[in-house]
Amino acid sequence: MPYQLDNWCLNFQQIHDFVTHTWQKPNIGSPIFSLSKKLDFVRVQIRSWCLNNKKFWGVDWKNFSEALSVEGEAIQSVSDASAYLSNIVTSKENILLQLQFWKQRCKKDWILNGECSTKLLFSKVKCRQKKNYISLLLDEDGLLKFGQQEVQRIVVHSLKKTFKCDALPIYDSEIDIVLQELHLPSLTSSQVNNLERPFNAVEIQATMFDLGNYKSTGPDDVTAEFFKLHWHMIGD
Template identity: 25%
Template sequence: MGDFNDMLSADDKRGGTTQPPWLIRGFKEAVQDSGLIDLPMEGYPFTWTKGRRALNPTEERLDRALATQRWLDEFPYFKFKEQELNHVVSEAWNKEGHAPLLSKIKNCTEDLEVWGARLRSRFTRSIREYREEMEQNQDSSNDLCVRKYQEAREKLSKVLKQEEEYWKQRSKIHWLRDGDSNTKFFHAMASARRRRNHITKLSNNDGDLVHDQSGMCNIAKEYFDNLFQQGDK
């Protein structure tokens, strides 16, 4: 973590002289060869500025945090996980064998929507059941009722936290205002983000930007095919 004085993408710089592609490619290859992953950044995207008072200052993202996959597995921080998720994506991707990229993505989208609906239904059902159990065991003079009430309360707290983290990950918002839980807020943010999501360009292995749909499909297909091949190994 710190100032690497280099960039992983042309988007890491705004204004001034364009960063040479060979410099970007060299740093990117060094990061990949080291088995590191660039952690996402929140807030203003640039960490260094030259000519701050100028009309068009030069801004760059030189500071970043990198981590290995093993570290990410140890410290997932607000990362919602479901063991069945990888299976859902893998099954959907391989459902039609050598189908076109857009068909594979469509299959994944549809199956993930079904999985998400099933998960949300599970949250709703569990919350209702735990609250009912708490209501049925409010007799503080009965030791058995006290124990059941406490167990139900702990389970309710856990599932509420899981539901909150689910919507937080979907909304890409990784903070809680004043520590308050606000699942409806994250739900609304996720829905708004889904409506405006679109891809306008992709970068190939040489660092060149591709804007046409055919080129982007080829890049994405190659990436996902390689990803699932690595997963099989």
């Protein structure tokens, strides 16, 4: 499974430097090949940086509030108050970073901590699979055929025979008259041309920015927030 980018690290200057340096390098190949290679390289760099800079991102709200309360009671001058406010801002930024870190891992942690299939559910699923399994079928001659390959062959042959069309249907002018009387909606030529035209850069950007920050655009697990923050380089 590919490494999913950590959104908590994307606002650090080192990460911006990684992306800028990578996108300045020339790549030989098609645009999509070049984009894929650059994303792979950036993902490796970001993963290495995150592992080297990762801290314990747990939020201890009790200690946080108690520390600020003690510090607030000790204020005796304007300089103390200024330092206290500065500490609040810094602490808030750290806590938001911690929350972002854990938010992206909630689903994985839920699975690891018990949100898994129980033995009872697993046995029920296996029983249902066995019940729905088709082990034999009658062929056209009325003979029983056993085994997965024989059953598959009979099913495929039956579907081909059912949906096979040897000749075009006979044209009936009355059908056209009935359809015209129904006044069914239809696309105009301009609407058809609009649907068939290639996507433009504005539509691609709008679609990307409509995605949630923790969503991935593909199996490479590069989050939408990564593209949003660096669209001025990647979007070109």
